[in-house]
Amino acid sequence: MVDQTTPDEHAVVPFLRAGPPPDRTRWEGWQQWRKIRDTFVPAPHLTLAEHQYLSPRRRALHDLHRTATHVNMRLQETPMSMRVANLMRGRLQNNAMKFMPGTRDGLMINGGGFQGKTETACDAAASFEDVRRNIHHQLLPGRTPGTRDVFVPVAYCRLPVRATPKGLCKAILNVYGDPHPGTLDDLVRAVRDAIRDHHTSALLIDDVTRLRLHREDDQDTLDLIRELMDLNVTLVLIGVDIPGSGLLRGAYVDPRTGQWVFPDVKNGKNHEAMAATQTGRRFDMVDLDPFDYSTLAGITAFLDHLAGIEEQLRLLRSFTGMLTTGEMPEYLFDRTRGVVGLLRRLIEDGCAEAITTREERLTKELLARTTIHLGNLNDLDEGAGEIPEIPQDVTSPQPESPRKRGRNTVLDDRGERPAAGD
Ligand SMILES: Nc1ncnc2c1ncn2[C@@H]1O[C@H](COP(=O)(O)OP(=O)(O)O)[C@@H](O)[C@H]1O
Numbered sequence: 001m002v003d004q005t006t007p008d009e010h011a012v013v014p015f016l017r018a019g020p021p022p023d024r025t026r027w028e029g030w031q032q033w034r035k036i037r038d039t040f041v042p043a044p045h046l047t048l049a050e051h052q053y054l055s056p057r058r059r060a061l062h063d064l065h066r067t068a069t070h071v072n073m074r075l076q077e078t079p080m081s082m083r084v085a086n087l088m089r090g091r092l093q094n095n096a097m098k099f100m101p102g103t104r105d106g107l108m109i110n111g112g113g114f115q116g117k118t119e120t121a122c123d124a125a126a127s128f129e130d131v132r133r134n135i136h137h138q139l140l141p142g143r144t145p146g147t148r149d150v151f152v153p154v155a156y157c158r159l160p161v162r163a164t165p166k167g168l169c170k171a172i173l174n175v176y177g178d179p180h181p182g183t184l185d186d187l188v189r190a191v192r193d194a195i196r197d198h199h200t201s202a203l204l205i206d207d208v209t210r211l212r213l214h215r216e217d218d219q220d221t222l223d224l225i226r227e228l229m230d231l232n233v234t235l236v237l238i239g240v241d242i243p244g245s246g247l248l249r250g251a252y253v254d255p256r257t258g259q260w261v262f263p264d265v266k267n268g269k270n271h272e273a274m275a276a277t278q279t280g281r282r283f284d285m286v287d288l289d290p291f292d293y294s295t296l297a298g299i300t301a302f303l304d305h306l307a308g309i310e311e312q313l314r315l316l317r318s319f320t321g322m323l324t325t326g327e328m329p330e331y332l333f334d335r336t337r338g339v340v341g342l343l344r345r346l347i348e349d350g351c352a353e354a355i356t357t358r359e360e361r362l363t364k365e366l367l368a369r370t371t372i373h374l375g376n377l378n379d380l381d382e383g384a385g386e387i388p389e390i391p392q393d394v395t396s397p398q399p400e401s402p403r404k405r406g407r408n409t410v411l412d413d414r415g416e417r418p419a420a421g422d
C-alpha cells in the first residue's frame with residue numbers, strides 16, 4: 001500500500017545519492033560501484049488514483065523517484081550480452097586458476113558505439129571479482145581492517161582520446177593511484193610491478209581503439225600490447241572495430257582454434273613455428289552485436305528486452321504491452337537500429353516527456369517528438385567510430401503505407417490489455 005512504500009514526510013530520501021558517480025577507473029571507485037551496482041530500489045508502482053491521493057510533497061518525491069528509476073534501469077541480459085559475458089567470465093576464471101607462469105589467453109570485445117560493450121564487460125568482471133574476493137578472503141584471513149586494500153583483482157581503465165603508449169601506461173597506473181615515471185620503459189616497469197603487487201588477474205582496457213596507429217608511436221604501441229600480454233593477467237581489450245584499427249597488425253588467425261595469435265617478433269619465430277607449439281599470445285575475439293529484427297529469434301529477443309524495460313517503467317497510464325505490441329516494437333527498432341544504448345536514451349527521454357506533459361504513457365507520437373541525445377560527446381572519439389549513426393526521419397509505421405520491409409506478424413497477437421487500476 002501507499003503508506004508502506006513511499007517515503008514518509010520527513011524521512012531522508014533513500015534513492016538519492018550524494019556526490020559524483022563512482023569512477024570505475026580508480027580501484028576505490030570500482031569497489032564502490034561493484035558494491036552498489038545492483039542495489040538501486042525502483043519507485044513503487046502506483047496507480048493514477050494512488051498518485052493523486054499523495055500529499056504534494058510526497059507526490060513530488062515520488063515523481064523524483066520515478067525519474068531516478070527511469071534513468072537507472074538495470075542491465076538486462078540479452079543473447080548477445082550473455083555470449084560475451086559467459087566467454088569473459090569463463091576466461092577470467094580459468095586463467096585465474098592457472099598456477100604456472102606464462103601468457104594467459106586474452107579476449108577482445110568488439111562492437112559499435114552504445115552497443116553495451118563497457119557495461120557488459122564491467123558487469124562480467126565485477127561478478128568475477130565477487131567470487132575472487134570471497135576466495136581471497138579464505139586464503140588470506142585476518143587482514144587488518146582499515147588498512148589500505150592492496151588486493152585489486154580487476155583493473156579497469158579507459159584510454160583517453162588519441163592516446164599514446166605512455167597514455168595507456170598512465171591510465172593503468174591511475175587505477176592504483178601510482179605515480180607516473182617519465183620514460184616509457186620505466187612506465188612499463190611500473191605497470192608490471194603494480195599488476196604483480198596488487199594481485200591483479202584481469203586487466204580491462206576499454207576504448208583501446210583510441211590508440212592512434214598511424215604515427216611513429218605505432219611500433220611502440222604494438223610492443224606495449226605484447227608486453228602487457230606477457231604479464232600474468234587476462235587482458236581484455238574493448239573497442240570499436242578492433243580488426244580495422246591496426247591493433248592486430250602482425251597477428252594472424254590460427255585456423256585450428258579461431259584465435260588471434262601475436263607472434264613474438266623479437267625472437268624471430270615464424271607463424272608456423274608459433275602455431276605448431278600452441279604458444280604465443282592468443283586472443284579470442286567476440287563481437288557484441290545490436291538486436292537483429294530479421295529473424296524470429298532476433299525479434300523474440302528484442303521483444304523480451306522491451307518487456308523488461310516496460311516492467312521497469314513507472315508511468316501512471318502505462319499498460320501491459322505498451323512497448324511490445326502493435327507497431328511499437330518495429331518503431332523502436334527503426335529509431336534505434338536495435339542498439340541497446342540508443343534505445344535506453346530514447347526511453348529515458350520519452351519517459352521524462354511523458355511525465356512533464358502528464359501523458360504518462362509512451363506512444364509513437366510522443367516518441368516521435370523525442371530526439372535521441374547521446375550525452376557528452378566530448379567523452380567520445382568520433383575518429384575511432386564511437387559515435388553511432390542515429391536514424392533520422394523515422395516515420396511511424398502506418399498499416400496501409402507501403403512497407404520497406406515485410407513486417408513480421410508472428411508475435412503480434414499478444415493483445416493490448418489495460419493495466420490494473422488504469
Ligand atoms: N544489456 C543491457 N541492458 C540494458 N541497458 C544496456 C545494456 N547494455 C548496455 N546498456 C546501456 O546502453 C548504454 C551504452 O552502453 P555502453 O556499455 O556504454 O556501450 P559501449 O561501451 O558499447 O559504447 C549504457 O547506458 C548502458 O547502460
Ligand SMILES: [Mg+2]
Binds near residue numbers: 117118119206207
Ligand atoms: Mg564504452
